Amino acid sequence: MANVKMDDNRIKVQPQAVDVEQAVLCSMMMDKEAIANAIEAIDETYFYKDNHRKIFQAIVELFDKHESVDLYTITEMLKKRNMLDDAGGSYYLAELANIVPSSANVIYHLNIVKEKAIARKLITACNGVINSAYSQEKEADLLLDEAEKAIFEISEKRLKKGFESINPLLHSTFERIEELYHTSPTGVTGISTGYKKLNEFTAGFQKSDLIVLAGRPSMGKTAFALNLAR
Template identity: 40%
Template sequence: MRDLPKNIEAEQIVLGSALLEPEETVPIILERLRPEHFYRRSHRVIFRVIRELFDRGEPADIVAVANRLEERNEMEKAGGRIYLNELLDRVTTTASLEYYTEIVRKKAILRALIEVGGRIVELGYDERQDTDEILDKAESLIFDISRRDSTGDYYLISQYLYEHIDKLEELHRDPNRHTITGLSTGFRRFDEMTSGLQPSDLIVLAGRPGTGKTSLALALARHVAIREGGAVGIFSLEMTKEQVLERLLCGEAQVSLHRLRGGYVPVAKWRDIANAASKFQKSTIIVDDTPGISILEIRARARRMAAQHGLDMLIVDYLQLIEGAVKSDVREQEIAHISRSLKKLARELNIPVIAVSQLNRAVERRESKRPQLADLRESGAIEQDADLVIFIYRKDYYDEPEDTSAPSARGAGGEAEIIIAKQRNGPLGKFTVAFHKAYASFYPLAREGEDGPSF
């Protein structure tokens, strides 16, 4: 049997440095290491005492550590007083402390990988569990190692002060610009109110059937992929990948979706379709159109998308069609689990996740048809987990003429309200965009000085 990865000498030097010069070395060590990083049990015991003394604001030198070990009856577990002195003898200088802490940390990661590998093997032998659930657990175990090992950092203001001042001055010189800290949406007012789509946010985009939820989600996908150069993943549970592609092409080329599907697009418009196709060929949009996909499969496949393509945004269309991993007679509990899982996925991948959602019929029974948070279908957990909740309200949706075969009824489109009903880190409000029915897409309003379709 092969020995586990370890470096006892490096562990001894790290602990010896802490005992020799605690004020200078302990903060560095505590920032990079935890007790479980040490292979020897005695080293874990000593490290815990050093950390405890540091937390209490007491000196963590050899005298204080030895005294605390005696008080806790752990001196024998630590190897005895003679061993503490041996740790000091190992250290001639603390100048290379960071080098040795890195050795200890790397060995600990390798041991964690071996341990996780064993647990994954055991999962593989458990034939009672669903294979998708096993895959999700296996991937989670690997990701947990990466998350546990990642450490943040702090900065002196002087380190980034002038760089940020330069950015502020640039904004001041160009009053037409505004700060976008996330992904631009392509809608000026949207960006002004949200500063863009933020990493790790769960964004719920909701509306009644037929109001254009998917169209707006795909409009955001087009902008991020083509104009921002981002990689976008789309889980389409309602439409096939070909239907998603057709909508993307029509939205970008501003071609009638009905004409494209019917095969009678004017010759002149094919040039626009070819130009749009060229843009999508150069972009990164990944579509998964598996019907009835489970939340476990979504998480697993999203991780693979991120590993292979470096995801910048994820769209799930739509939330109520996802199969829950937790089987329950109460659908609200399943939806609650799904929304929490999507929020965890957004944080895990550090990208905005847009979850398209249905609204319940309560909105139809009110005099005012503008959606409210209470209208989110099947679970208040969606509202709770979401960082941003967006509703679509189209007056023309409720004002359809009786003769729907008339040209005026089909219409080219009109204006739509985008309502920001919840924003964890910003203002609430609404703004108006253009919706083109024939193109099945949303555009900025031309009167706001932005390019939009001609109606």
Template identity: 35%
Template sequence: MNTENRVSPQAPEVEEAIIGACLIEQEALPLVADKLRPEMFYVVRHQLIFAAMMAMYQAGTKIDILTVKEELARRGTLEDAGGAYNVTLLSSKVASSAHIEYHMKIVHEKYLRREMILGLNKLLACSLDETMDIADTLVDAHNLLDRLEGEFGHNDTMRGMDALMTDTMKEAEARMAKSVNGVTGIPTGLADLDRMTSGWQNGELVVMASRPSVGKTALALHLARSAAMAGRAVVVYSLEMQGERLADRWLAAASEISARHWRTGTASGQEMVEARAAAAELARLQIHVDDGLVVSMDHVRSSARLLQSQNACDLIIIDYLQLCDMTTGQNNRNREQEVAQATRKAKLLAKELNVPVILLSQLNRLAEGHIDRRPELSQLRESGAIEQDADVVMLLYRPALSRIVTDKESGYQTDGLGVVIVAKQRNGETGNAYFHHNPELTKITDYVPTLEYLLKHAK
């Protein structure tokens, strides 16, 4: 045996015990058939024998020493598998299949360790090769971890109905225990939206979409601040705006300073006093901002996982989808496929970390073609997968930007009216949630209808 064989993680005797058990007991192979593959065995002879047994199992053929020998001969691999004598010898290595599941875990772990060694050695070589694109190497690193984690979990997510019902009832009881006025998730900071969604729910992907300059980022910052004020840890990935510009908006929203004065450097002494007080209050909030120049979904996943390990990630906000780095290393993908993959990764991230992910997105120009510019689901830009993967889709609308105002909104002060159209909610109702904003879109609050509106629509 050479040096490489001696250092590679392996358990040949355990492999022999598994194959021997499958040869002598018909009940053995079904216990490992969905968890082991031929390539997971280290010894080539064992790979060939197990591949033959798996083919027989899938074909419904009875498995014993004689039939396995025949299958190997038919495949032309009997000699490479050690001949008929080796197959017979393996059947004598074990008395029963009593410990086959434990043996399976050992073989599976050794395989994962070998794959990890091979993958990390390849990544090391790529890291040392300065002609290799570092972005491609990072993508390969993420893909390696994803594959290994997927292999490690194999079938651990399978639950019987008894376990599922127990887990469901525990979740329902926990939901009832933490419910505050019907809000069971992370508060949105808007009464209408809280009523419709019950707050942001763990594991859900929320897509908030609009045309440019309608207020996606302003509303997202309000949602982030509201969640942080409720004691939750928020992570904001800002692909469009520098972190300091986001802070400008938070300061304006948390104080009475004029956003225009702040932007032009003409803030009064009193406004600066208010700004410093607001900055001190905001500094206490658990919000992290990543405003890197190039941010991919793989970067978001890696960063968010690290923060969650530090108990610093209860809500993720990404602003916005179309600016994400779509580099996949696959040149044959079109833009729609790349956006679909990014959206899918956002949904998987929400499930993996069990936190809400709010993903901002743009609408296409079809929204501007409508006489009232009211957005619709069909206008989600570049991919129908956005709607498919999202648990909640919110379309942002400002009637003041429209050419007409509907009768329902005719009594509102439309200059400060914002509408969140909940166009899709997998686990709840759809409809409109109203909010009020100041002209500079820095301060967002619940909308209170005017007296004229209430009188006009009084029954």
């Protein structure tokens, strides 16, 4: 008898937390701060259920227009978009509005939704890499590049952050520059390079700097980098 390899992926349910998705949407329906927190943490693709994605989009659209966000305005918005039935209908929305008593735990709930979505995205990315590897239609180096790109894109989304006001950022940055300038007799506000002229041009290596040493082979890049590190 021939051996048959069972595909376990066919019987596995993807990571999900439908009840937590409902809690997030309920919190958004009752609290504008919860909406802002949700927009900062996730987008509609993070929801497992398609009807939850549509409800989320309707809430965000109302919020962006500075309109009232409640059961009735969300229902009307979905009606205008001919998406009310796809979103679960009026009865489902009414149930959704009473899932949680308050929005106090929305950050915790958002983190759960986010974790489940990231796990699903990883599964999809890895399955794509596995299928490409089995097909043997691409070179190994290209497969590795595609795998790294897919994982990197998921990682970038995990670190998604909202916009910050520039005023407090500028204020704290200028304060830091002023402090470093007055405490450093050489004018170096970062880490000294060890080279006087280079320090004059750069004021030293600063936080978050990406420094690239470029040059032809055997021109002393490694020796120069070692001197900088020293």
